[in-house]
Amino acid sequence: MAIPEALRRDLADIQTLEDPGSLRMKSRDFFWFSPLLKASLDAKRADIIAVPGNKAEVMRIAAACARHRVPLTVRGGGTGNYGQAVPLAGGVLLDMAKLDRVIWHKAGAGRFEAGARMLDIDRALAPAGRELRFYPSTRQHATIGGFVAGGAAGAGSCTWGQISDPGAVLGVEVVTVENEPRVIELRGRDVLKVMHAYGVNGIITEVEVPLAPSHPWCERIAAFSSLSAAARFAHTFTECDGIAKKLVTVHDPRVVPYLRRLESYAAPGEAMVIVMVSEPQAEAFELLVADHAGRVTFRRSAEEAQRAAFGGGGGMAPIYEFTWNHTTLHAIRIDPTITYLQLRFPPANNLELIDWVAKRFDNEVLLHLEFQRRFGKVTCSSLPLVRYTTPQRLDAIMAELDANNVAVSNPHTYVLDNAGWKRVDAPQAEFKRMADPFGLMNPGKLKHWRTEETVAAE
Amino acid sequence: MAIPEALRRDLADIQTLEDPGSLRMKSRDFFWFSPLLKASLDAKRADIIAVPGNKAEVMRIAAACARHRVPLTVRGGGTGNYGQAVPLAGGVLLDMAKLDRVIWHKAGAGRFEAGARMLDIDRALAPAGRELRFYPSTRQHATIGGFVAGGAAGAGSCTWGQISDPGAVLGVEVVTVENEPRVIELRGRDVLKVMHAYGVNGIITEVEVPLAPSHPWCERIAAFSSLSAAARFAHTFTECDGIAKKLVTVHDPRVVPYLRRLESYAAPGEAMVIVMVSEPQAEAFELLVADHAGRVTFRRSAEEAQRAAFGGGGGMAPIYEFTWNHTTLHAIRIDPTITYLQLRFPPANNLELIDWVAKRFDNEVLLHLEFQRRFGKVTCSSLPLVRYTTPQRLDAIMAELDANNVAVSNPHTYVLDNAGWKRVDAPQAEFKRMADPFGLMNPGKLKHWRTEETVAAE
Numbered sequence: 001m002a003i004p005e006a007l008r009r010d011l012a013d014i015q016t017l018e019d020p021g022s023l024r025m026k027s028r029d030f031f032w033f034s035p036l037l038k039a040s041l042d043a044k045r046a047d048i049i050a051v052p053g054n055k056a057e058v059m060r061i062a063a064a065c066a067r068h069r070v071p072l073t074v075r076g077g078g079t080g081n082y083g084q085a086v087p088l089a090g091g092v093l094l095d096m097a098k099l100d101r102v103i104w105h106k107a108g109a110g111r112f113e114a115g116a117r118m119l120d121i122d123r124a125l126a127p128a129g130r131e132l133r134f135y136p137s138t139r140q141h142a143t144i145g146g147f148v149a150g151g152a153a154g155a156g157s158c159t160w161g162q163i164s165d166p167g168a169v170l171g172v173e174v175v176t177v178e179n180e181p182r183v184i185e186l187r188g189r190d191v192l193k194v195m196h197a198y199g200v201n202g203i204i205t206e207v208e209v210p211l212a213p214s215h216p217w218c219e220r221i222a223a224f225s226s227l228s229a230a231a232r233f234a235h236t237f238t239e240c241d242g243i244a245k246k247l248v249t250v251h252d253p254r255v256v257p258y259l260r261r262l263e264s265y266a267a268p269g270e271a272m273v274i275v276m277v278s279e280p281q282a283e284a285f286e287l288l289v290a291d292h293a294g295r296v297t298f299r300r301s302a303e304e305a306q307r308a309a310f311g312g313g314g315g316m317a318p319i320y321e322f323t324w325n326h327t328t329l330h331a332i333r334i335d336p337t338i339t340y341l342q343l344r345f346p347p348a349n350n351l352e353l354i355d356w357v358a359k360r361f362d363n364e365v366l367l368h369l370e371f372q373r374r375f376g377k378v379t380c381s382s383l384p385l386v387r388y389t390t391p392q393r394l395d396a397i398m399a400e401l402d403a404n405n406v407a408v409s410n411p412h413t414y415v416l417d418n419a420g421w422k423r424v425d426a427p428q429a430e431f432k433r434m435a436d437p438f439g440l441m442n443p444g445k446l447k448h449w450r451t452e453e454t455v456a457a458e
Numbered sequence: 459m460a461i462p463e464a465l466r467r468d469l470a471d472i473q474t475l476e477d478p479g480s481l482r483m484k485s486r487d488f489f490w491f492s493p494l495l496k497a498s499l500d501a502k503r504a505d506i507i508a509v510p511g512n513k514a515e516v517m518r519i520a521a522a523c524a525r526h527r528v529p530l531t532v533r534g535g536g537t538g539n540y541g542q543a544v545p546l547a548g549g550v551l552l553d554m555a556k557l558d559r560v561i562w563h564k565a566g567a568g569r570f571e572a573g574a575r576m577l578d579i580d581r582a583l584a585p586a587g588r589e590l591r592f593y594p595s596t597r598q599h600a601t602i603g604g605f606v607a608g609g610a611a612g613a614g615s616c617t618w619g620q621i622s623d624p625g626a627v628l629g630v631e632v633v634t635v636e637n638e639p640r641v642i643e644l645r646g647r648d649v650l651k652v653m654h655a656y657g658v659n660g661i662i663t664e665v666e667v668p669l670a671p672s673h674p675w676c677e678r679i680a681a682f683s684s685l686s687a688a689a690r691f692a693h694t695f696t697e698c699d700g701i702a703k704k705l706v707t708v709h710d711p712r713v714v715p716y717l718r719r720l721e722s723y724a725a726p727g728e729a730m731v732i733v734m735v736s737e738p739q740a741e742a743f744e745l746l747v748a749d750h751a752g753r754v755t756f757r758r759s760a761e762e763a764q765r766a767a768f769g770g771g772g773g774m775a776p777i778y779e780f781t782w783n784h785t786t787l788h789a790i791r792i793d794p795t796i797t798y799l800q801l802r803f804p805p806a807n808n809l810e811l812i813d814w815v816a817k818r819f820d821n822e823v824l825l826h827l828e829f830q831r832r833f834g835k836v837t838c839s840s841l842p843l844v845r846y847t848t849p850q851r852l853d854a855i856m857a858e859l860d861a862n863n864v865a866v867s868n869p870h871t872y873v874l875d876n877a878g879w880k881r882v883d884a885p886q887a888e889f890k891r892m893a894d895p896f897g898l899m900n901p902g903k904l905k906h907w908r909t910e911e912t913v914a915a916e
Contacts, residue, residue: 107674109738161699167742168700213671216565239834241619242626280567284625376697376836
């Protein structure tokens with residue numbers, strides 16, 4: 001679409017970008033992990049990028065879009081996997097990168113501007129012995145606002161559960177897209193109104209979360225004779241309430257070769273368990289590995305691990321960058337025909353179902369498991385690598401998994417209504433009606449959404 | 459027994475006490491919660507108390523007892539409930555009170571002399587933002603060495619599990635009772651050799667444990683219409699992985715009146731839930747209370763709660779002193795015919811079994827529940843108040859509970875072989891053979907124990 005001159009005037013002295021390179025780069029996220037999303041989203045472009053320097057400028061941009069009825073798409077770090085940040089109908093792309101301040105932190109909680117990157121937040125908190133409870137494997141680029149708007153879990157979930165759990169987000173500040181934008185503070189359960197809504201029902205400007213007092217997280221890799229043995233170990237280890245841990249990931253033997261940098265830490269045919277554990281308890285971890293007939297093949301101290309994450313180290317990337325959906329990134333670089341799925345195993349029989357999936361789909365679906373607590377019980381999710389053939393086959397795989405009690409969240413749709421996590425329930429929709437009355441926030445993301453104006457015209 | 463003069467000479471310039479008042483006081487713990495233990499242990503006395511000022515003096519006392527074959531009983535804070543610190547055969551009572559140093563602490567771990575009181579340790583750690591993971595309700599007097607030797611769980615168990623869980627104790631230093639005592643460091647799984655052994659197989663002189671980075675723990679009480687409703691709430695709350703918590707206790711409506719100071723925080727007939735929760739997440743707790751049709755009746759800030767615990771406050775005692783076995787203490791003060799049991803509910807159906815116990819034993823067994831994590835799952839234990847009639851009836855109650863899958867640990871025996879936790883397995887016994895070759899450590903505590911000398915003489 002053509003950006004109206006009047007809108008351009010309204011944005012005067014706010015930083016904007018219109019060169020094709022920036023427009024292409026800032027209109028993309030990691031949707032290309034999916035061959036289906038790649039086909040749908042590759043050509044989508046914003047028409048102008050606005051980079052506000054503060055909340056007042058955010059409000060001016062929101063007002064301008066509302067007055068001129070121009071679509072508006074919010075972008076954090078652009079690390080999403082379902083086109084969360086891709087502007088489906090062009091218009092203004094709101095890049096939150098410069099709203100990156102730590103507003104305050106104290107024992108047990110902190111508040112941040114939405115565009116603050118999660119690694120930068122942890123860097124700022126470290127001297128006080130505090131840290132974010134969770135981060136995705138994209139910690140370096142992901143923003144706290146983006147994680148709340150489009151994320152779910154990550155490193156930390158083996159202890160703290162999911163970002164949508166009770167108490168996991170304390171408050172969210174949202175700017176509405178109206179002629180005269182309002183600033184709304186959502187607290188308590190109301191935060192769910194904008195969580196996992198992919199930024200379609202208000203501009204998240206600040207996020208307040210509980211903080212964890214930080215442990216010295218060291219890194220370990222252990223090798224096991226099979227996926228099944230590694231999964232059993234990981235389950236038991238995650239159930240050890242007395243061992244403080246940040247990450248428990250299991251890789252099928254056939255996934256390991258895609259992680260070139262780690263390949264030497266397991267023999268061919270061996271499965272791999274990756275953990276981050278509180279350093280004084282690494283010995284307890286190692287004893288348990290021996291009990292399960294595994295062997296520890298890699299050790300990095302907490303100090304070195306932090307240096308690898310915070311930069312200035314050189315050497316191997318932080319170990320969490322070989323887990324969660326970074327696994328897919330490594331694999332696609334080696335074999336572009338690979339894609340992935342999102343699975344959740346029920347706590348009651350996750351180990352049996354893992355064995356079943358591994359056998360049933362053999363070389364087509366390669367599991368890696370992310371252990372986590374869900375409502376007080378240990379289980380795992382998986383973002384398995386899938387050797388892609390056709391859309392029909394992908395659908396058939398998902399249908400069969402779902403029918404067998406492995407919950408599938410389809411990552412091959414960019415339409416929020418279709419997404420497997422099914423979070424577009426009443427409170428989010430109701431809040432959109434209020435925060436985005438003209439339906440300008442990334443139109444097309446909610447397929448069945450109709451504004452009051454549209455309804456009135458029908 | 460008469461203390462040999464030669465032993466007295468060996469102890470020269472070590473602090474000793476022999477006045478009847480001290481001998482009585484230091485030969486007792488809280489065994490009198492049990493009418494059976496009271497009958498058996500009331501008259502037991504040490505013949506001399508030795509109060510070493512350092513490890514060298516501990517070793518001199520151990521050597522003297524070995525050379526002169528005089529019984530030796532180790533005493534921490536004297537807060538045990540089964541006569542752990544009661545010298546069954548007289549002799550020397552070793553009071554560890556002066557070995558109370560914080561040896562070192564760092565992120566994630568600390569090392570302490572065995573006689574350090576747990577509250578004093580937390581006071582010393584607080585400025586660094588660290589704390590012990592667990593403490594019993596007797597935190598003020600209990601020592602870290604005594605807790606490892608004779609404790610099991612406490613505040614903190616809702617998050618960190620039990621003190622015997624993998625990784626929950628990193629190292630223990632033990633002095634043997636031999637002519638020439640040795641200092642032995644047990645690490646890793648070897649710590650289990652002296653844990654829950656009631657000090658009968660070596661003198662614990664130092665303890666190294668993982669530390670938790672501390673949260674600001676505020677106190678809350680909520681009232682519910684019934685025990686069943688309160689238990690269901692407490693179970694769900696403990697399963698909220700995303701809410702940082704230190705304590706979750708449920709009191710039956712009939713227990714509440716025994717807690718005079720708290721009585722006004724529930725209406726007659728209402729059950730009570732007591733929690734310590736990370737202050738920024740108190741709101742999440744309160745939302746959940748409302749969901750479960752409860753109401754919050756008491757609130758104390760983290761700062762005030764810490765002041766109440768650390769002293770200098772006046773006002774109400776810290777809230778954990780109305781939970782765990784402090785409950786029994788409050789009740790016995792009002793009704794001396796009351797005693798208690800120790801129950802453990804299985805995670806799979808703890809809520810159903812709670813309802814069953816409450817109905818089956820009606821006014822005879824009054825439940826209070828301590829929620830905790832056990833090997834990755836949420837469940838609860840209980841130290842119910844019991845209206846005592848006869849030993850036979852007490853046995854019948856225990857037998858019926860056990861038969862119905864409620865695990866009973868009999869707190870009415872002072873003999874370690876009989877104790878319900880059944881921890882006197884091979885490693886502990888084997889270690890006793892090495893650390894106490896003459897069988898001098900509180901003889902009588904292990905009923906079936908025979909030294910090599912005894913065996914040779916047979």
